[in-house]
Amino acid sequence: MSMITDEHIAYISRDLHYRGIVEEHIQHEMLDHLCEQVDANMTKGQRFIDAYEAALISLGYSEGLLKTQSLIIKSEHSNSLTMLHNYVTVALRNLSRQKIYTLINVFGLAVGLAACLVIGLYIVQEFQFDSHHEYADRIYRIDAHAKIGVNEFDMTYRSAVEAKDLQETFEEIEATVRFRQMGSYLVKTAEGNDNVKESNVIWSEGTFFKVFSVPVLEGNAATALSQPHGVAISKRMADKYYSGKSAVGQPIILDNARYGIVSAVFEDMPATSHFHFDIIIAFNGDWPIAREAASTDYLTENFITYILLKPGADARALGEKLPRFIKQHVGDALARAMGGDFSFDKFLEQGNRYSITLRPLRDIHLHSNLKGEFEPNGSISYVYVIAAVGIVILLIACINFVNLSTARANTRAREVGIRKAMGSLRIHLIRQFLTESLLVSSAGFLIALIMAWLFLPWFNHLAQRDLNIPWASATFIVIILMSTISVGVVAGLYPAFVLSAFNPAKVLKGERIRTSGISAFRNALVVGQLGLTVLFTVVTLAIMQQLRFMQHKNLGYEKDHVIIIHDTYALRPNNVNPFKNEVLNLQGVSTGTVSGYVPVEIENAGRNNNTFWEEGKEPTGENLVTFQRWSGDHDYIKTFGMKLLAGRDFSKDIKTDDQAVIINESAARQFGMKDPVGQRIVKFDVGTQGQEQQQKWTIIGVISDFHFTTMKEAILPLGIFLGNTDGSVSFRYKTDNPKELIAQMENVWKRLAPNQPFNYSFMENDFANMYQAEERLVKIFTLFSAMAIIIACLGLFALASFVAQQRTREIGIRKALGATVESILLLLLKDFGKLVLVAFIVFSPVAYFAVSSWLSSYAYNPGIGPSLYVIPAIIISTIAAAAVLVQSIRAATANPVASLRNE
């Protein structure tokens, strides 16, 4: 029936394209129309060529066709909604025509945005800390800063009496609340029950619920902490210990000794709080801490004090009055203690300092890192680093976007030329290109949201947070929409203007568009992108190296094969030594020691500083040495394997060892002693009647310095004294099966300390825990630098493919003239190689600066070696070369006949 054949149709289709019908939908419609007409003509007996000629007459040949096309486009644009529809249709068509390009663009953007989104949520939460308190803007913490002799203190600890005097002195203070940390407690609800160890326990007073907005679910907030032996507990605790009944009024037994009554149940404190108390014990009553809270001694500083200002009170003005307050109270107390002609002014003149400042509640989380924080706080510099990481990743993703779009400029030049020749206004073209980039950015955002959602639980685990994507938040949705639009517009703007600025006459004549400016810009962007990747990789490597350094550095003692049994005060009063001796009898245990401190940071092990001077010298600022006073038994040094440099270890046969001390090298250095063994050191002490007295110790040995805290800190002076502090018992073992050994130890424990929790740890694990922050940092940085490398390489891959495409003819000619595949590959690689090189040269100093400033926060670090640069160089150039090669090999191995015929 139909006279027209597929060849005819193909011929007409080609002819239409040749005559300049470029709009796909118009071409389809014209083709159909012409075919019908030609078919009708052929049915009347005409040959195809005549039939087609006749049909073209009625369409008006090229001129008529182009005019029709232009009229159609104009009528379609007569309605803005249709115009938008049209832009979108055309954009989708363009995007789907270059699937790889679109995929890389969308995926690269999505990865970058997902990273940014997660980082954004994290940072927002960092800044929201403690803002849930109703009076957050009126609550301040009292921080203390002191320099006495060579020792400096920045701490939260204040005397018990100061809060009361502050409130009496300054009328702008509405209320004060004090805290006292005593570490963890053993908790049980009735005699005979098993004890459970609780860590988030604090002592406080009646004003707590008034100052801080912690909702009380049960009990009376006003009196809960004013009644003697009152204990307020969190909902979590109430559910744990008193499930199924009302907790208020129930007994709670702390450390087997303090019989409290639950007086209130409060809501669990949110993650964005700088403290998370589960149990708050009232100061009131006859307990030792309560007596301490009533002390009037200004020189015993154990309490953390918060003040609530009256509405409208000026915190700065109050801060300026504090030095006088300190002089009056602390100065007097010091004068009384020192006696003689001591005066506070003279004390300050000698270069000493003593001041208190007000720290706004909401600043604590990000800006405060003093001694005596409730929990490890965040850090503003960490927030800046993370924010920078997010911005850099977004930047890399956006650079990709711009690069790929401008790289496409050449391939779309013809389209632009024809569109302009047909009367498309420049603004139409800009809109068209912006629509395309907006579509890509929308898709990118959508995928990014999904990726972030999938990835958040994992990030939460890593960063120890409870972040959620706030789907229901209007602000969040507005921000996402705005970002989608601005990323789309910003990323699409440059290509839009560059492409739309082409001169149609030149483009259509086949003249090469001058793109040197564009490609220089593009190269600069690629260098920037690669450089940022270099930065990331170097920093990641530096963190890894530091972590490895800290984990493997010689510590000065043997951390492996040591089991620490914690909270051995539960064995009181008589069972500590029997426990040690019974465990020592077990198979596989070589030595053991009862001690107050162990040379690793563990929970509840606040260090204790004392100030000493050398006997025979005046105790002035210069001669005073503050060092840590550790107590251990005769086996301490043997068990931990510290090296004795001079003198001897404690001996059971020498009675005077009660008055002996073994110091470390640092202490000897600080005392300025050449031969310390045999010398004596002195310390002030308060006697049983409260009178001043001096206490003396003989140095019997010097041990080599060992790391007892993180390597951020320099090794401090330290002395080991014989003593019966029973914080923990540590055992060195020789067996390969510590599990069985622990089971045996637990049996001994259960017999000697019935109903008490048996807590143990391996010293090497405690050691590893000190570097959890660094390990998290390594994980986070590895993750983000992997992302950066992926995005950058995707970009490089796509860019290489465009370059190879553009140089198809050149490659064809070179090959036809006898160039080998290898020489062409080298040619293509050389260009990208240059970019990688420039990126390295430009960004290495930046990386050096970043790494060295980070390393400077560690007293012990391995420094910056060449491997820090060589390894990233190898990684990045290998990946970049691979990305480029994949594309280039295809171009280089193509048959030159095919590529040249195409032109």
Place this chain on the structure above:
Amino acid sequence: MQPQAMATETNDQHSSELLKGTLQIIILKLLSDNNSMYGYEITQRVRELSDDTIVLTEGSLYPTLHRLEAEGLLKTETVQMGKRIRKYYSLTRQGKKSATTKVDEFASFVRTMSQVLNIKVASAT
């Protein structure tokens, strides 16, 4: 932009001036009588109905179709026909309403004109 009805002027064909403005009505009316039509079909049907006196040119027909589509009076459907793609036009709900009123308006216009010019025409619609 008004579409131009550019009929090629040959013998027995109406001048383009007269056809100006009527193209829309012709398309709407044709589509309200026939469910859906494609471009070539419309030109042929008009030719048949007008006994070859009205020949729609592609240059006027297609822009008008696209404009009506843009205005929401027409909807389209494409059908793959072997190597070709055919685009069928049909009236939207709004298009149907518009077709009725426009044809009515035109009929009353013709009546008025015939009255003014004192000529007799066969009744429209």
